[in-house]
Amino acid sequence: MSRDEMVRVLEEIALLLELKDENPFKIKAYRAGAETVRTYPDDIVALAAANELKGIKGIGEALRDKLHEMATTGRMIFHENLRAEFPNGLFSLFDLQGLGPKKIKTLHRELGINSIDDLKLACEENRIAGTPGFGAKTQANILEAIAHRESFAGIFRLGSVAHIVEDLLEKLRNHPDALRVAACGSYRRSKETVRDIDLLVATSHPAELTSYFTTLLGIQKILAHGDTKASVILENGLQCDLRAVSNAQFPFALQYFSGSKEHNVALRQLALRRGWSLNEYDFTRVQDNADPLPEIHEEKDIYQALGLSFIEPELRENLGEIEAAQNGALPRLIEIDNLRGTFHNHTTESDGKNSLEEMASAAQELGLQYLGIADHSKSSFQANGLNEERLLAQVTAIRECNAATQGFRIFAGSEVDILKDGTLDFSDEILAQLDYCVASVHNAFTLSEDDMTQRIIRAMENPNVTMLGHLTGRLLLKRDAYAVNISKIIDCAAETRTVIELNCNPMRLDMDWRWWHRARDKGVLCSINPDAHKTEQLQFLHFGVRLARKGWLRREDVINTFSLDQITDWLQRPKCER
Secondary structure (H helix, E strand, O other), X not given: OOHHHXXXXXXXXXXXXHHOOOOHHHHHHHHHHHXXXXXXXXXXXXXXXXXXXXXXXOOOHHHHHHHHHHHHHOOOHHHHHHHHOOOHHHHHHHHOOOOXXXXXXXXXXXXXXXXXXXXXXXXXXXXXXXXXXOOHHHHHHHHHHHXXXXXXXXXXXXXXXXXXXXXXXXXXXXXXXXXXXXXXXXXXXXXXEEOEEEEEEEEOOHHHHHHHHOOOOOEEEEEEEOOOEEEEEEOXXXXXXXXXXXXXXXXXXXXXXXXXXXXXXXXXXXXXXXXXXXXXXXXXXXXXXXXXXXOOOOXXXXXXXXXXXXXXXXXXXXXXXXXXXXXXXXXXXXXXHHOOEEOOEOOOOXXXXXXXXXXXXXXXXXXXXXXXXXXXXXXXXXXXXXXXXXXXXXXXXXXXHHHOOOOOEEEEOOEEEEOOOOOEOXXXXXXXXXXXXXXXXXXXXXXXXXXXXXXXXXXXXXXXXXXXXXXXXOEOXXXXXXXXXXXXXXXXXXXXXXXXXXXXXXXXXXXXXXXXXXXXXXXXXXXXXXXXXXXXXXXXXXXXXXXXXXXXXXXXHEHHHOOHHXXXXXXXXXXHHO
């Protein structure tokens, strides 16, 4: 039982009680309990297991008993019984954009809708539009949300599978017959979404490894099981394939199964020029006058044999990396250890889950030298956005924290809304009192491409706007990007010296990696920002670095690789002189 699982169960109980029209105070108690479990500074799971939760604010006696039950048995009978009162399919409705507990409760009670299939049929039969609280537009939006969900069936976000992949790799490494272990495919190349996971192991006993793999926890179904390959479906629907090869074959298999297909085709063409065939097992001579076969021990030896500098997995998309490797022009990509701080993080002052002090402490524990706080501005009322008075009070609190801290600094900022006409949610007088400003679009997503582009450009032209937040507004597998001319935005960023954020929340990963090479070449700087709403989300920086690498970014292209002294000086200079 993990902290996150405890929080999930408590939040689901609150949701189910809301569907049942239970006492609002009871519902609130479970939500408060979930928040306490999420933010408690010590190991609350261990405390629950030892039945030592007494005295913790937000956790009453009844909830203490339930948390103890979860921590010691891995389940909560009350939750399971409550869940059993509802059809399983009902919970999938919460995945649809625009549907909350109240609307789902109405659909369930008034129309007997228990699943997405039920909901789709009701929309197609025009029964939703006549339901109290709904209308023709809502019905159309629901159909659109269902179609959107169906189009992404079988696709998973990078951030949703990372912990699963790393756990599987660790289990395989612990097997005594495993010599080398790696993840391949689109996961290794750091694609923002993946369809399946390819795992590779070097071993002298392949059948034992494939058998072991099929017995691991979390497997829902075994699709195939042979002596050198096994395919399974995990409980979340993700397909995982394991290939077992010899130690000599491992470098070739690692390169081949990492892909991409287009990259591999280009490599095979280079091999043929030398009279060799390249596949997932080895090099073989296919011409009498072929060059002697090289010795291959590591993946990098394959690239060297083909006359190439080693190409990092993230770049293998056949988008110029082959030519760059031939000419010795590959970039030295940014690494996670290069980061010194980050910007665009939230606290409990807006919609964050941790206080200013807690966020700062977590950043220091990660070894960062600075942290930017950018709570929402007043127009984001749904996120408890700050008005001018609250913002300036927060600035004062940040200054006081900095005065009491050595070797670490909090920068005072704001994620200020870009309004529909391109003006900002705070006046220049207010913005000038901040250390920096992230400007973001949070509403009016349906503007035309020209209008949205001009809206954002107007904001970027403001000398107080340091960086542009989540450029396209996309939510991966949930909400498409709004229409915007990214080329023009990049050109404007270069001209106005506006930083573009790489928002590394796994739901966003925005700006898309496909645009960063162009932005870099234009001289546009990047800030890798987690958009953290709680302390543990600062760890999203790892995804940001992976996607920055995929976008060909180097250390010098990212402002949060600057030291504390460098970034302090950089922020104090006028925007036009940075």
